[in-house]
Amino acid sequence: MSKRAVCCAAALAAVNLAIVAPLYRVAFVPYNNSIEYTFIAIARIMAKYPGQWGWWPFWNGGMPFENVYLPFMHWLVAGLSLAARVPPARAFHIVTAAFYTFSAAALFWMAYELSRKLAPSFFAAWTYSCLSFAALLVPPIGVDAGGALGLRRLKNLVFYGEAPHTVALVLLPVAMVCISRALSTKGAKWKVLSGLAVGLLALSNAFGWVALALALAAWLLAYRPAPWWRAPVTLGLIGVVTYCWVSPWISPSLIRATLANAPTTTGDYRYTAWSWVALGAAWCGYVLLWLLMRRAGAAPHIQFFTLLAYWPAAFVAVWYKWQIALAPQPGRYELQMDFALPVAVAFAVAALIERLPKAAQVVVGALACLGLAAQTVHAVRYGWEMIQEIDVTRHSEYKIAQWLNANRPGEKAFLGGSVSFFYNIFSDNPQFHGGHDQHAVNSLVPVISYTNYSGASRTGRDAEYTIFWLKAFGVRTIAVSGPESTEHFKPYANPRKFDGVLPVLWREGDDAIYEIPTRSKSLAHVIPAAVVPSRRPVHGLDTEPAEGYVAALEDPQYPQAALEWRGMSEAVIRATLHPGQVVSAQITYEKGWEAWANGKRQRVRSDGLGQIVLETDCAGPCEIHLRYTGGYERTLTRVLSAAAVLIAVLRVSGVSGTGNATPKLP
DSSP: OOHHHHHHHHHHHHHHHHHHGGGGGOSOOSOTTOTHHHHHHHHHHHHHSTTOOSEEOSSTTOEEGGGTOOOHHHHHHHHHHHHHTOOHHHHHHHHHHHHHHTHHHHHHHHHHHHHOOHHHHHHHHHHHHHOOHHHHHOHHHHHHTTSTTSOHHHHHHHTSOOHHHHHHHHHHHHHHHHHHHHHHSOSSHHHHHHHHHHHHHHTTOHHHHHHHHHHHHHHHHHHOOSSTTHHHHHHHHHHHHHHHHHTTTSOHHHHHHHHHHGGGSSSOOOOOHHHHHHHHHHHHHHHHHHHHHHHHTOOHHHHHHHHHHHHHHHHHHHHHHHOOOSSSSGGGGHHHHHHHHHHHHHHHHHHHHTTSOHHHHHHHHHHHHHHHHHHHHHHHHHHHHHOOOOOGGGSHHHHHHHHHHHHSTTOOEEOOHHHHHHHHHHOOOOBSSOSOGGGOSOTHHHHHHHHHHHTOOSSSOHHHHHHHHHHHTTOOEEEEEOTTSSOSSOOOSOTTTTTTTSOEEEEETTEEEEEOOOSOSOSEEEEEGGGSOOSOOSSTTOOGGGHHHHHHHTOTTSOBOEEEESSSSEEEEEEEEOTTEEEEEEEEOOTTEEEEETTEEEEEEEOTTSEEEEEOOOOEEEEEEEEEOOHHHHHHHHHHHHHHHHHHHHHHHTOOGGGGSOOOOO
């Protein structure tokens, strides 16, 4: 970039630094509804157990580590926490604030790179820095942002915890610059850098995947490089090698889980007949817009920015106007809308202003500067008022975690609402649910949680159903927050349903911890093979598949088993077994679990509840070593990742001088 462009980027970084500066110094913000606390928990555990990233035993009965969340941001937070010796919560906010600081500068770089027009690129990025088009154009978003002039993307970061999404949108313009150069120059350097940028974006957030796909489609339609097939083929090759590189963390099983769970995560976004009608209309509008811009002779960069803004705006508009979901969680595309619309509008306006006399252009520019300067002052005040720090030790989430740490170490607990978000920041104990449902392996867990919260039983057996399922999944305690609790969500329709039914272990204010009475504290149990649940329950009131199983857990005629974790991915089970008996481990089953006893491999399978069943050839006392390896899929993806890195190294080592040529856009 030229010196003027570098100065513009620095000014934009300074503006965003002024807005987000308080975030660098805080650990806990006063928004306990924020999903960011689950991200802090992930980073804390990464930092505490470096390299033990095979199995995650803390949420949903456990899951492959890659299913917890896409890891790039968490690697950075864990690394900073270890290197700088700062608490994970503080490290998290330093990392996210840094990305926010450079978000507008990255957008400016992309706009300037693709247009070679300094002024509109700068004004677009300045607008992005201090104004939200989503809040301006969509009244419900404006209301939630505190007014049409509220800086929505900052609220999404600080209040709702959209940190990975924010990171992805900082990496998106970097990826597009690298891709544009890769498709416009010879040599390997920019192709390898494209793969690196795309890979890091993909490892940040799934919404970033969609944003990248839409951006690539817009680029191909706008610039139409010749011959027509070369750019798609090059992109395809870059995409294949990049996916091979990141496949250990974006495995085929993770993709399957995401596709299966996304339509019902946080709401029902499954397609209906009206969804298909709306999608067809949206596609017609997209194609028509492209054809009209081509016919009008619009510059390629204007076509690109306009097409880039189209789909996020369509997702958000159709959702808020008609409650029709063109994609899962369509409201969250407001971040992409705020990212793309300022650029599209700025360049469209610039094309009109260029027709004015020079003096008029100066006047318009001066007025724009005054307006954006005033809005910047408002945005800085908005940020400083929003970003505050709290003493987390005074809140229910902290108190519940510390009581369970001190009194029930190692035991699985059922925790609801924001208590679940915070819990593993302070505790290594597992919880029944927790985390992010779109990546969950055992889809029965959210069903049981819903049954517990909603009071779905209309027969007066609400507490009975909950206790039944918690026993089936090895839960020893349950924390319940009433309407006067400092817990945010208050998820229970009937928070008093356990009073007089379960022993109260702790109560403070409107928070209580109850004990689930069970015969054994272990997650491993010896049971008859005949009572293993053979089918998945249809819903949370369908207890029939597990009734024999739960009865066997409490039957003293069966010997108890002990389970000891040795790291996060390995456990030892000690039990005495007789013919016709198996070991049930209340851990989520996934391909990749292996069991060994007496020097021989034993059979590991799933029961109807999605938990592990061990069928051994043991007779009498037996020690079973249970280990999660990830199976053939993990081995294959690691081989592919190593091969992709090797290909990139070989390509870079053989790069020719033409790879450094000044890029020329088609």
